[in-house]
Amino acid sequence: MMARLRAATEQLMKGGPLAATAAIQQALAGGAAPATTPDDALDGTDAGTAHATLKDLNAPPTYAQARKRAASARPQAQAAPDTGPSAQPDIGGWLKKAGIKLPEGLATGDLAGAQPDMSEWLKKAGINLPESLATGDLPGVRKRPPPPPLPEGAQFLSASYTCTAGTRGYKLYIPSTYRGQPMPLIVMLHGCTQDPDDFAAGTRMNQVAEETGCLVAWPAQSQQANSSRCWNWFSAADQQHGRGEPAIIAGIARQVMAEYAVDPAQVSIAGLSAGGAMAVVVGALYPDVFKAVGVHSGLPFGAARDLPSALQAMKQGAPGGDKRGGPPLIVFHGDKDGTVHPKNGAAILQDGLHRHGTDSEVVRGKATGGRRYTRTVYQGGDGTPRAEHWELHGGGHAWAGGSASGSYTDPTGPDASREMVRFFAAVTAKRQP
Helix, strand or coil, X not given: CHHHHHHHHHHHHCCCHHHHHHHHHHXXXXXXXXXXXXXXXXXXXXXXXCEEEECCCCCCCCHHHHHHHHHHHCCHHHCCCCCCHHXXXXXXXXXXXXXXXXXXXXXXXXXXXXXXXXXXXXXXXXXXXXXXXXXXXXXXXXXXXXXXXXXXCCEEEEEXXXXXXXEEEEEEEECCCCCCCCEEEEEEECCCCCCHHHHHHHHCHHHHHHHHCCEEEEECCCCCCXXXXXXXXXXXXXXXXXXXXXXXXXXXXXXXXXXXXXXXXXXXXXXXXXXXXXXXXXXHHCCCCCCEEEEECCCCCCCXXXXXXXHHHHHHCCCCCCCCCCCCEEEEEECCCCCCCCHHHHHHHHHHCCCCCEEEEEEEEECCCCCEEEEEEEEECCCCEEEEEEEECCCCCCEECCCCCCCCEECXXXXXXXXXXXXXXXXXXXXXX
C-alpha cells in the first residue's frame, strides 16, 4: 500500500514540486479540485446556523495554476503543458480506496492553521519531499517577515468576553505610553481566514497606535461560528441590536472600557472585507458605543440577509438603503476588487451620509508605493467632518499600505491604518464637549 502511495506521489512530482504539493494539499484538505475561483466567495452553509464558509483573497493556487508556476520556474524545454484543473488526480479518493486513513483534521479540512502538516504525515508514510517543500515553502503560502517586536513597555494581551450571545476571544494592544490616562480605543475586525495576530501584522495598526497613543482591541472570530473565520455580516440573526456577533463585539469594547481608561468619546471600529461589513453593522447598531467607523473593502448594512443575496451583493454590488445614518465613516475600496464589488463602497458612503447635508472636496494623489487614488472628503454645513471615500485605482481586495508580514495587504497603496486613525481623531474631537 505504501509502495503504491509513493509511486503515485513520484508520478505527481513529474509535474514539478509545486504542482505535486498543490495536488496533495488539495486532496488532504478536501479531496477534490475547487469548482470556483478564489473570488467565488460563498461555498456552503450549515443549514442549522445559516453561517457560510467565505473564501477571501490569496487562496492556495489550483493544480493548474501551480503547474504554470512550476513550468515557468524550469527551463522551457522541460516545461510541462498545463492540462487544466480536470487533470488533478483525486488523491483523497485514491487514499480512501487504498485503506489509508487520514487524521480527522486533514480528512475533513477542519484545520487549525492555514496549512496541514503534510510533510510530517508524508514522512511517516515513507515519502520524502524536496527540502524547500519539507520546510514549509508550500504553494499558496508566501513566507512573511516576522512582525516587529513590541516596544519596551507595550503589551499585546489575550482575553475573552462572554455574554448571552456567545463567547469570543480577543487581543488588546496597550501602548508603552499608557499610564492609566484616558486614551482612544479602536476595535479592529479581521477578514476571512485571518486572526488578530495576522491582521495586526498586516495592517500595522498597533504601530500607529503606539505613535498616537491608542488602545486597540482585536476580536477573533471562532472557527465554530464560521469555518473560515468570517464574521457573519450576511446573517439576519447577526444584524440586530442585542443579539449575535454585534452584541459580542460591542461587549468586547465595553469590557475594555471598564477595565482600562478609555475616552468614551473616542471609540471607533474598523475592519476588512467581512470584518469591514461587520464594522458597518456594529457601528449602525451601537452608535452609543462607536463614534466613528472605518471600512476597507466591505459592504453596506443590510446588503444581504442570506447566502444567495450575499453572493449577489459581493459580485454585483448592493444598493444600500439603510436609513439610520450612523457615525462618521471613512471608506477604502479598490476599483479593481474582484471579491467585493467597488459599488459596495459607494453604497456604504451613501448610507452614512443619509440625512446629512454635505459639501465635498475631491483630491487625487499617488501613494509613495505607487498606487494612485481619489480621495473625496465630505463635511457638514458647520464644517464637521462626516466621511471620506478613498478610491484606490487598480487596487484589489487588500488592506492599503499594509505590511507583507500579514495577509491580504497592498503595500503600494496609501496607509489606510494611519489615515483611519487621523480621521477618527478628527471626527471624535469635534464631538467632545
